[in-house]
Amino acid sequence: MASSSQAARQARQASRAAPNTAFRRLRGQRSPGEFAAAVRKAAREIGEQVSCDARYIGRVEAGEIRCPNYAxxxxxxxxxxxxxxxxxGFTAREQVRGGRRGGGRVHPLCPLDGPPGDNSKISDIDEESDVLRRVFMTSGPTTVAAASLGLGLGFVPAQRRVGEAEVDAVEEAVRRIRLLDDRHGADGLYRRAAQPLRAAYALLDAGTAARRSTADRLHAGAGELAISVGWLAHDSGRFDDARSHYGEALATARVAGDLALEAHAFCNTSFLARDAGRHREAVRSAQAGQQAARQLGSPRLLSLLSLREAGGWAGLGDRTACEKSLARAHTYFDRGAGGGADPEWMSFFGEPELEALQAQCWSALGEWPRAARHARRAASLQDRRFTRNLALYRAELASDLAHAGAPEESAEAGQQVLDLLEGVQSSRIQSMLAETARVLAPQAGTGGVGAFLDRFGEALRLP
Incomplete structure (x- = not known):
């Protein structure tokens, strides 16, 4: 009788023996990278956000992904x-589910482990919450943390060879965290996301990747996962935790010689430093990120890092340096997307974010009407289905209008944020609303200000 590991290996080999030729024909003459870009564009057209890249297309065509997730x-x-x-060329979801449950381990990160299909009345949020529970709700000590990635390891012995399945699981965890954060905010995700991170670093510590390319992917995946978890800590107000996670990612980048990961770590470190009031550090980190990014061929990444630097200069009150950084950011941005050179994590960075980051600079410099113009444009450009960012941009607008002496408009924007917060949990956004409420409090009798203040106060009292 074959051992369980042999059976699992045979199952994997069997799944790879049936390439998806129908999907390959649909790709036509486009490269996997070009087709992945078309998939991301189509997703934006219907308000979805998928982190599709050439590797994902390759996995579909190889038959490794027998049925796509709902998005x-x-x-x-x-x-x-x-x-x-x-x-x-895909297999029916019900058939794939049944095969997994009857003859093999269930991969907690598998996109098939969701709610029922087309006839289900469960909302997208319920669907994603179910996936979230399956991915992150684990138990057991750190020594068995690898199980939280659904790797079926139980532990990571020194002789264990880390292969494609383990690395794929780490990369899928990164994508899932980003998707859920985009939809629902960070507060409800952070604690549960720590388990996959510990599992990823347990794999790194084992140091037994079968090939150099696998080891490089594992380092990059673990580093990106550290940044994603760090962002959840950052957005939920746990600045010390975020600093630690970003530092872990930077150390991983340096060990692996991964400039893309290094640039990402410095980008987030700069953002965190600005939020924590360490503006000189924000400038230095953004500049270090630009130095790493110059070799990557992505103008959009350089644009974002220039905006991070501008935010640091604004916090220091240096208007001239801020304007220079903003001008440089626009120059890079206007060069357009860099295709395959743009990192996957930058899918959020478009014109709405460009406007929002400029609004933050002008508000830091005390130019509230100018900040409000940029914030209003960010909110108007943002796809309404990306709830968290829409709430963030409108919270920025409410704050800028309050400081600019437009209390009724500010209260209206604040009410819109409260509408959106029914599906979003973000300490950052709540803190911004609290500041807006503080500024508006003396004008409680003006227009709709009192109604906003009452509603915000009620929201704070809710469990």
Whole structure:
């Protein structure tokens, strides 16, 4: 009788023996990277956000992904109207589920482990919350943390060879965290996201990757996971935890010689330093990130890092240096997306974010009407389905209007944020609203200000 490890290996080999030729035909003459870009564009058209890259397309065509998750399903059916999942070369979700439950381990990060299909009345948020529970709700000490990634390891012995399945699970954890944060904010995710991070670093500590390329992917995946978890800590007001996670990612980048990961770590470190009032550190970190990013061929990454530097200069009150950094950011941004050179994590960075970061600079310099103009433009440009960012931009607008002496407009924007916060948990946004309420308090009798203050106060009292 074959051992469980042999059975698992045979199952993996069997799954790879059936390439998805139908999906390959649909790609046509486009490269995997070009097709992935088309998938991301189609996702934006219908308000979805997927982190599709050439590697994902390759996995689909190789038959490793037998059925896409719900977000990808909606995108693919939008791209190819009139076709079914079967026409796209995928296996029915119910069949894949049944096979996994009957004959093998269930991968907690598998996109198939969700709620029922087309006839379900469960909302997208319920669907994602179910996935979240499956991914992150684990138990056991750190020594068995690898199990939280669904790797089926139980522990990571020194002789264990880390392969594609383990690295894929780390990378999928990063994508899932980013997607859920975009939709629902950080507060409810942070604690549960720490388990996959510990698992990823347990794999690194084992030091037994089968190939150099696998080891490089594992370092990059673990570092990106540290940044993602650090962002959840950052956005939920746990600045010390965030600083630690970003530092861990930077150390991983330096060990692996990974400039892309280094630039990302410095980008987030700069953002955190600005929020924590360490403005000189924000400038230095952004400049260090630019130095790493210059070799990567991504103008959009350099644009974002220039905006981070501008935020630091604004915090220091140096208007001239801030304006120079903003001008440089626009120059890079206007060069357009860098295609395959743009990091996957930068999918959030478009014109709305460009406007929002400029608003933050002008508010730090005390130019509130100018800040409000940029914040209003950010909110108007943002896709309404990306709830967290829309709430963030409107919270910035409410604050800027309050300081600019437009209390009624500020209260109206604040009410819109409160509407959005029913599905978003973000300490950052709540803190911004609290500051807006503080500024508006003396004008409680003006227009709708009192109604906003009452509603905000009620929201604070809710459990």
């Amino acid at each position: 990808y399903e909606r995108v693919f059916l939008h791209m190819f109207p009139g076709l079914t999942l079967a026409d796209l």
